[in-house]
Amino acid sequence: MKNEYRVQVHWGDCDPADIVYYPNYFIWIDKATHALMGAHGLAQAALESRFGIHWFPIADASSRFLRPSSHGDEFTIRSRVESWTEKRFTIVHLGVRDEAVLFEGRETRFFGGPHPGDPARLRVLPVPDEILAIFGKPD
Amino acid sequence: MKNEYRVQVHWGDCDPADIVYYPNYFIWIDKATHALMGAHGLAQAALESRFGIHWFPIADASSRFLRPSSHGDEFTIRSRVESWTEKRFTIVHLGVRDEAVLFEGRETRFFGGPHPGDPARLRVLPVPDEILAIFGKPD
Amino acid sequence: MKNEYRVQVHWGDCDPADIVYYPNYFIWIDKATHALMGAHGLAQAALESRFGIHWFPIADASSRFLRPSSHGDEFTIRSRVESWTEKRFTIVHLGVRDEAVLFEGRETRFFGGPHPGDPARLRVLPVPDEILAIFGKPD
């Protein structure tokens, strides 16, 4: 389960050193996850209608930053589901420009739905078998 | 109905010219409106419990930018309700540092609650008399 | 001088009412301006090398919001230079989905370069004739 997500670094994404302000990388990583899910039939609307999954919240997020980017730069985020447990899955995101790795991010997420007793609360859901089949084999 | 909201300009708020990236002014203006409402007993929880108002969406937002700010700067936003009609109200926001006006923003907003026939839709609500009394006299 | 800029409304762009948090519209409007300039040979690098223009700061920004958008929505921003004076130019941005206008934004900007006496300060530059020729006739 892989996808590529294209990023254009905008003037407003950069700080006074003309380097990307680092929280923006996590916005792009999050968008890359949504794109990865959507590209495999797991957009939010589909998750909800098919599996009762309303959200896929974050449990852990990290990134190593290897090379900076400045306004006007472009790069690709190569995202794939790297591993999973019964209730969590990890997505790795490689930021790549001209085959150089710019950053390596990871997100661990889980699936959630409304709690039966209190719709305002979240209930963690196991990863459905059908989604495991889409994830494919781990690395 | 007035309030002052204090802003510290952060490194990440500024662009490569070390000038505030202008959409951030609207984030601060929005926060200043929430602070203004909250300072007068009209925080979101109170609006909902007392008046059935769930949201106060934006109809119009604008700002003139007179003097730039850079990272490390601080300023105050002086906010007040400037005028209103039956269903809308306008808040003016003056960004001020050392008595110099940095920007002059305006927001026109309205009150909304869930539509009786479809809770996912918004119904525009007239400004309640009790809130008009809090707004006070227009300028 | 016209351009179209495509926007996908992302989960993180929306507030708890699942409505776009309005300052994000100004981020998209700003990006649409950069796209408009770039599409006509006026990207930042070209402005600097050809005209000594380093920045095009904002003097005034506004938007009327007519129809809300939610996560998963897409729309197009139709941008064009609407008018100009010797030292300022105004860009109008129409957010459009299925021919319905979602918002109508305006930005007034000016061109700036480093001040000869102090490179940290900005000097306002008149709009060069060559750029006026690219702007074309006003509406």
Add this chain to the structure above:
Amino acid sequence: MKNEYRVQVHWGDCDPADIVYYPNYFIWIDKATHALMGAHGLAQAALESRFGIHWFPIADASSRFLRPSSHGDEFTIRSRVESWTEKRFTIVHLGVRDEAVLFEGRETRFFGGPHPGDPARLRVLPVPDEILAIFGKPD
């Protein structure tokens, strides 16, 4: 070397599930680092004038998210320098509300100054002894 940084969770910080959109945690963590540095005489202006340090870029950022926050919530970020090597230092950030840990973030940063041969390039600087003395003993 410790500091506390106070955060108010704003309407626009939250996503349609009324949960903080997670990249915003990294904005607050970054601000908490600036506040930590500033509280110990290491604000950016002081770093530059005393040590020739112009930036403290990020090499690695991560956070575990243990409990969500919603609009209207407040919490404190307890930040401290946890460890360092010759050229890098790690700051740990605990998000705390009512003694419950909400998140545990870490940043590894380094100090940089303009490269003598090319001011547009960054040169990594060793952590000065005087700053090591401020960091104090590692945990």
